[in-house]
Amino acid sequence: MIPAAFEYYAPATVEEALQLLRELGPEAKLLAGGHSLLPMMKLRLSTPKALVDIGRIPDLRYIREEGNTLAIGATTTHWMIESSEVVRNRVPLLAEAAGRIGDVQVRNMGTIGGSLAHADPAADYPAAILALEAEIVAQGPRGKRSIPAAEFFKGLFTTALEPDELLVEVRIPVPVEKSGAAYLKFPHPASGFAVVGCAALLTLDGGRCQKARVAFTGVTEKAFRDRAVEDALTGKAPDEKTIASASQKAAEGVEPLSDIFASAEYRKHLAKVFARRALMAAASRAH
Amino acid sequence: MRVPISVTVNGTVYHHEVEPRLLLVYYLREVLGLTGTHIGCDTSNCGACTVMMNGLAVKSCTVLAVQANGAEILTVEGLARDGQLHPIQEGFWEEHGLQCGYCTPGMMIAALQLLQRNPDPSEAEIRHALEGNLCRCTGYQHIVNAVRYAARKMKESGAMPVGGR
Numbered sequence: 001m002i003p004a005a006f007e008y009y010a011p012a013t014v015e016e017a018l019q020l021l022r023e024l025g026p027e028a029k030l031l032a033g034g035h036s037l038l039p040m041m042k043l044r045l046s047t048p049k050a051l052v053d054i055g056r057i058p059d060l061r062y063i064r065e066e067g068n069t070l071a072i073g074a075t076t077t078h079w080m081i082e083s084s085e086v087v088r089n090r091v092p093l094l095a096e097a098a099g100r101i102g103d104v105q106v107r108n109m110g111t112i113g114g115s116l117a118h119a120d121p122a123a124d125y126p127a128a129i130l131a132l133e134a135e136i137v138a139q140g141p142r143g144k145r146s147i148p149a150a151e152f153f154k155g156l157f158t159t160a161l162e163p164d165e166l167l168v169e170v171r172i173p174v175p176v177e178k179s180g181a182a183y184l185k186f187p188h189p190a191s192g193f194a195v196v197g198c199a200a201l202l203t204l205d206g207g208r209c210q211k212a213r214v215a216f217t218g219v220t221e222k223a224f225r226d227r228a229v230e231d232a233l234t235g236k237a238p239d240e241k242t243i244a245s246a247s248q249k250a251a252e253g254v255e256p257l258s259d260i261f262a263s264a265e266y267r268k269h270l271a272k273v274f275a276r277r278a279l280m281a282a283a284s285r286a287h
Numbered sequence: 288m289r290v291p292i293s294v295t296v297n298g299t300v301y302h303h304e305v306e307p308r309l310l311l312v313y314y315l316r317e318v319l320g321l322t323g324t325h326i327g328c329d330t331s332n333c334g335a336c337t338v339m340m341n342g343l344a345v346k347s348c349t350v351l352a353v354q355a356n357g358a359e360i361l362t363v364e365g366l367a368r369d370g371q372l373h374p375i376q377e378g379f380w381e382e383h384g385l386q387c388g389y390c391t392p393g394m395m396i397a398a399l400q401l402l403q404r405n406p407d408p409s410e411a412e413i414r415h416a417l418e419g420n421l422c423r424c425t426g427y428q429h430i431v432n433a434v435r436y437a438a439r440k441m442k443e444s445g446a447m448p449v450g451g452r
Contacts, residue, residue: 001329007288008307008353031354038349039331041308051307055354079343103419104400105334108343109350191332192418 003041007050013057014139017166020052022141026163030054032075032114035106060113060168063087070094070172074113082107090174092285093181093199097128100185102192113167116152119159119222120193121257126153126223127199128183130215134172140165153222179203180286184278185218186270188261194218195262196270198250200278202238202286209233212246214279219271220254228252229275238283247276292356296321297365305352312336312347314355315362323363323392327421334420337393338362344400346419363392366399374440375399375433384433386424394420398434407438 009024011017021028027049031037034055040046054060055075062073063084070091072081081087081098088095101107101115101124115125116136129136129149136147138161147160154160161167175181185197196218203211212233217223232246251271256264289304296319303318315321315338324347327335331349338347339361366373375395378384385391394417401408401416408416413434414427422430 002310003308005288005306005308008290008351010353010356031351034351034354035331035349038351042329053354103334104397104416105337105344105346105419106331108400109345 001042003038004044004047006041006048008053009050010053010056014054014059014166014168017052017054017057018139018141018164020050021164021166024050024052028052030117030166032111033077033109034114035102035110036114036118036120054166055111065090065174068174070174072112072170072172074167074169075111076113078102078107078110078112078115079104081112091132091172093128093132093175093183093201094125094172096181097124097183097197097199100124100183100187100197112170116170117159117161117167119153119157121156121221121223122188122193122195122197122218123223124183124185124194124197124217127194127197127215127217129170129172130223130225131181131199131201131213132172132175133213134170136160136167137169137171138162138165139168144168146171150225153224156221158222175201176203178205178286180282180284182278182281182285184274184281186274196267196274198271198274198278200275200282202233202279202282204238204286208235208237212238212279214250214275216251216271216275219251219256219267221257224254226250226275229279233279238279238286240280243276243279243283247272247279250275290353290356292353294352294355294358294360296360297362307351307353309352310348311338311340311345311350311352311355311360314352315347315360318352321362321364325389325392327389327393332419332421333390333393334397335390335393337396337420339396339399342403344397361396361399363395366395373399373437374444375402375437377440378433378436379430382429382432382436384425384430390420390422390424394422394430398437401434402438402441406442408434410435 029048031051060075078098181201185194201213228249256267258264325335327333
């Protein structure tokens, strides 16, 4: 399968990339690792007139510790995140989610910024990003702005990014000590995408949940935080019984996706099962 | 529009002008004539087209040739040195790691990536690392055995895997 013809630009800086986006207009698309975009172009589901390849901008590929924040450049690959000592030690939830994406070859090329901007409803990062309460930094002609993860995902393949903006960085607050987290998913047996994925993050204080964060991917048309489950845990000791009963509240009041592989009802059921498993794993790590 | 690229493949530098939509796998097969890299599913699932790009195993059906501009590529043709099979190739031979052979070039490059990152993998680690490569013949067990053979062989000889950095 061959993509439709397009023009190719490889800017060396973010400023050049933004300038190109302005000049080329909405018919141009940004290319990072290409592992979401190129398959769509090969199927001619996407036929951009031009590609702006940001994969050659060295300033966008980094993992930095800035005090209690981890700053990750947009074109940092899943493999870099999965294998980074800093990420594994400071934000193991993100390394765990990165390691569950696709396969080795996909993780070698795919990027965190590309995955987030693409906003596939079954992508792995969004659940982790929401549970971690990360911020997404976008740069455009009006300068930089920071978008909280909870406001970033707008719908199916839709985000809060403007067409002339570039996602440049993901900023993750490092969870405090006494936190435990886990990302678990039920992968589609053929594609590996999350039929349902759940990220859970628990922060304990005197054996009780001072904070609980639970987010899902795959369940509905966009990743979301499940406040009902979170509220049912806050202030309580995360024992098996409490977690089991809180998990029963998962994915209530949402409209799950339904397809040939998993009905809406089945997805809802999986959400409860994976909430329980992810929370149990998070609780066992929170010491 | 044609874009000039320069790519080092198995140690040889090539210069060409290519259409931006040309995929790396077609560049390797049809422009350079290196047909050892196979096209399987053409949807980045099966891994038959796996090559090394700057030391990273990638599915060349999902990489543009222009993205490989300036890169070092290693294909299955670059594994053997001076007529000597690479330990991974030897492992596939000795352990019957192939039947029809269609997936083998990609499988071997993925195995190379694994052994660069983890020279002594367990069976579970081998299976996990080869998740992106599908085989319809072997049932995978002989492929796992082949990779274990290669790991042993490389450990004994102290040989470094080629092509990585």
